[in-house]
Amino acid sequence: MEEAVDGAHGELSEVRGPAAWLPAAIADRAPRVTVVGDAMLDGWWSGTIERFCREAPAPVVDITRRDYAAGGAANTAMNLAALGARVRMCGLIGDDDAGTRLRALLDSAGVDTTDLLQDPRVSTTTKYRILGGDQVMLRLDDTQDRVPVAAVEALAARVPHAVAGADAVMVCDYGSGALGGPVREVLGRAGMIAPATLVVVDAHDTAAWCSLNPDIVTPNAQEAEQVLALRLDPRTDRSAVVGQHRERLLAATNAAAVVVTLDRDGTVLLARDGEVHRTWARPATEKQASGAGDTFVASLTAARAVGLPLTTSLDLAQAAADVVVHRPGTSVCTTADLTSHLQQVADTALSTPELLREVAAHRAAGRRIVLTNGCFDVLHRGHTRYLNQAKQLGDILVVALNDDAGVRRLKGPDRPINPIADRAGVIASLSCVDYVTVFDTDTLVPLIEQLRPDVYAKGGDYTAQMLEETPAVEACGGRVSILDYVPERSTAAVVRRIRATPLAEDAP
DSSP states (O other): OBSSGGGGGTOOTTBOSOOTTHHHHHHHHOOEEEEEEOEEEEEEEEEEEEEEOSSSSOEEEEEEEEEEEEEEHHHHHHHHHHTTOEEEEEEEEESSHHHHHHHHHHHHTTOBOTTEEEETTSOOEEEEEEEETTEEEEEEEEOOSOOOHHHHHHHHHHHHHHHTTOSEEEEEEOSSSTTSHHHHHHHHSTTTSOTTSEEEEEESSGGGGGGGOOSEEOOBHHHHHHHHTSOOOTTSOHHHHHHHTHHHHHHHHTOSEEEEEOGGGOEEEEETTSOEEEEOOOOOSOSOEEOHHHHHHHHHHHHHHTTOOHHHHHHHHHHHHHHHTTSSEEOOOOHHHHHHHHHHHHTOOBOHHHHHHHHHHHHHTTOOEEEEEEOOOSOOHHHHHHHHHHHTTSSEEEEEEEOHHHHHHHHOTTOOSSOHHHHHHHHHHSTTOOEEEEEOSSSSHHHHHHHOOSEEEEESSOOGGGOTTHHHHHHTTOEEEEEOOOTTOOHHHHHHHHHHSOOOTTOO
16 A cells, blocks of 8 residues: 555655565565674573582583574674665674674575674674473573774774665674774775665664764663663653653764664654654564574664654564564564564454454453544555554554445445455554454444544544544544644555556556
8 A cells, every 4th residue: 555656667765554465575675784793693592401500509401402593783784684675784793703704604504704803802692592391491691891992993994895886784793892982983084885875773872873974763761761861761751751852862872763672662754854653562572582583683773774664664574573572582474474473463354343352352452542533545644654653552552444335435336446455454553553454334323332432533623522532532432533634645645646647557
């Protein structure tokens, strides 16, 4: 689903919503991405526990399996490659067994390791998790206290070759010291990174890279706390607090956009042009997943590198992170994984009885239910902004879509442009939407009377008194909320553009 048919002509700049065909479109365009960062080796050693050691009250894990994966910036590179990007890895690893194993993992994934410097003066950072059954018992981190200056200078000498011709440059600085002064100085030189190149910074100290004037920085909650010198209490609305400090974050990082990742609370986008966008995570209950943040920033970068809007890129990245967070170990999200996930989400429009059962469980858990409705025929920026606002009125957002006959009654015989299956699929793919259902009545009153929402949200130039649904909402104890109207964004205007544009025969 796109705002206009420009996507059919090879341009993705107008696409809205993470449609299932987008991962394949990104892979087809195969953006060239250079990752400059701290490459690590992750180990997942698992075994059984049947006794305690005699020296201390500690369990003995009899190792039965050793699995290895690329970690840190190397995991970001692996995820980019899995999504079809042409990836160069520029980093510093040791001339040791761990470094050799890490290089082999990257090579096997198709990552160009020409500029991955294997230096005998350093040791490869490793993080080994020891599992007893399904439980992580211990993590062993082997890191180098200080990276020799000569090794850092040798890495800096590789940077010009690594970034040449890249569509996007990612800096993944996790504080090892390898990306210190010399590397930062080279990356910041005038003309080193071409003006049209996307620059993304994922760093423990985000502000340290402000001289790059990055397009996007992606601090997590702790890193944002460091920039703002305040604590983001997970028991509060952290996204709202971050939003209040938008100007400080942008000024400190010198970025065009800051995307703060808030683990279970999803992400919040704060852009210099005033754009604000939320995503909502679908967290897993198991605790063995690692590297979802690497998957997120890799997917975000790949999507932006091929021209997708920032909000759509963010939703796509959240979907990719949702894939890997439900897997044990350090894993990647492939094009096929992401396509399958989006397609599964697209097939989840619920019947009214199914929806009522799901909502009853949420209400029993104390969650507030928000209901909204519409045709959502051709998704555009006004829609996505409105749905994000609706989500923030409660905990669970239900979107009821007019069926095709209902759209024809409202809009005329030549609508909808997209049938209900496609409309439901794209709306369901948005991270802010929890459930999608379809209704065939002229008003939403019958569904409101059954669902009994806490909030009924409506977008446009209405007042609550103008809506036929208002008495039904208030009768069940709910309230009506009228959200922002975006006059410059309308489906009718988009449809006019569609009909005025010749269609390409090679539409994705």
